[in-house]
Amino acid sequence: MRNTLDKELETLNREIIETGALCEEAIKLASEAFLEGDASRAQQVYSTDSEIDKMEHSIETRCMNLLWRRQPFASDFRRVSAALKMVSDMERIGDMASNIAEITGFLGGLCGDERDLISGMAHETVKMVTSAVDSYVRNDFELAGNVIDGDDLIDDYFRRVKRALVGRIAQKPDEGEYELDILIVAKYFERIGDHATNIAEWVRYSIDGEIRTETRYAK
Numbered sequence: 001m002r003n004t005l006d007k008e009l010e011t012l013n014r015e016i017i018e019t020g021a022l023c024e025e026a027i028k029l030a031s032e033a034f035l036e037g038d039a040s041r042a043q044q045v046y047s048t049d050s051e052i053d054k055m056e057h058s059i060e061t062r063c064m065n066l067l068w069r070r071q072p073f074a075s076d077f078r079r080v081s082a083a084l085k086m087v088s089d090m091e092r093i094g095d096m097a098s099n100i101a102e103i104t105g106f107l108g109g110l111c112g113d114e115r116d117l118i119s120g121m122a123h124e125t126v127k128m129v130t131s132a133v134d135s136y137v138r139n140d141f142e143l144a145g146n147v148i149d150g151d152d153l154i155d156d157y158f159r160r161v162k163r164a165l166v167g168r169i170a171q172k173p174d175e176g177e178y179e180l181d182i183l184i185v186a187k188y189f190e191r192i193g194d195h196a197t198n199i200a201e202w203v204r205y206s207i208d209g210e211i212r213t214e215t216r217y218a219k
Contacts, residue, residue, distance in 0.1 A: 005070050012062055012083055013137055019055040019090050020133030022048055024126050026097035027192060031122030033104045034185055035115060045101035052094035059087040075206070082206035086136065089195040089202075093129065096188045096195070103181050114161055114182055121157045121189040124150065128196035136203045144207075147200035154193035161186040 026048040033041035063084040066072060072080060128147050135143035165179045205211055 005066075005072060005076065008062070008066055008070065009076065009079065012059065012066070012080070015055060015059050015062065016083055016086065016136060017133060019052060019059065019087060020129060022052045022055065023090050023093045023097075023129050026052065026094050027122060027126050027129065030097040030100040031119065033101050035119060037104060039104065042101035042104045045097050049094040049098045052091055056087050056091040059083060063087075078206045078209055082136070082202040085202045086199045089198045093192050093195050096192050100185050100188050103185055114164055114186075117157055117161045117164070118182070118186060118189070121154060121161075121186065121193075124153055124157070125189055125192045125196060128154070128193055129199070132196045132199040132203065135200060136206070139203075139207060141204055141207045144200040144203040148197050151193045151197045154190055158186050158190040 029045045132147045
């Protein structure tokens with residue numbers, strides 16, 4: 001019985017890792033598509049998002065089977081429950097990446113000071129997702145906490161992008177639609193940071209059983 005449960009938990013870990021890797025790839029492709037105006041990379045984002053959706057279904061099914069058929073106790077129960085919550089945030093990360101890719105078609109590339117800021121946001125969100133998944137696999141409470149702390153940096157990036165774009169809209173109101181599209185993309189990256197934070201929060205729950213009020217429920 002225990003050996004069977006351990007094997008199924010190992011399979012669940014592998015699926016979580018695979019889905020996390022797909023999320024990382026989706027973010028990278030979306031940022032490249034947006035910054036370069038690359039429609040082919042945008043199409044790759046959509047394909048990757050579709051794979052994430054498939055993995056979500058597989059993980060949800062596996063988790064429900066584990067909960068109902070194996071009826072794990074204590075830490076194993078929390079671990080499966082956390083995975084069930086985490087994959088929902090991963091699916092939303094894929095959606096956010098697709099939304100960014102969709103805007104690519106309207107902008108045709110990005111220039112100006114905001115380019116470096118958006119690039120920085122993309123880089124940091126990939127790091128957050130990677131570390132959040134690693135913290136789950138390694139059962140690492142401290143690493144999960146580092147991910148949560150890192151969300152402040154993403155929020156700061158967003159505020160800086162917002163300030164820069166508001167100033168430009170004031171100077172050139174005729175370009176306001178272009179600037180607002182960029183701001184929307186920055187907001188999507190900010191939401192990805194929130195979802196990575198959620199994943200880390202569920203990791204901490206799987207370790208100590210405490211549900212914290214600061215968990216973000218980004219849409």
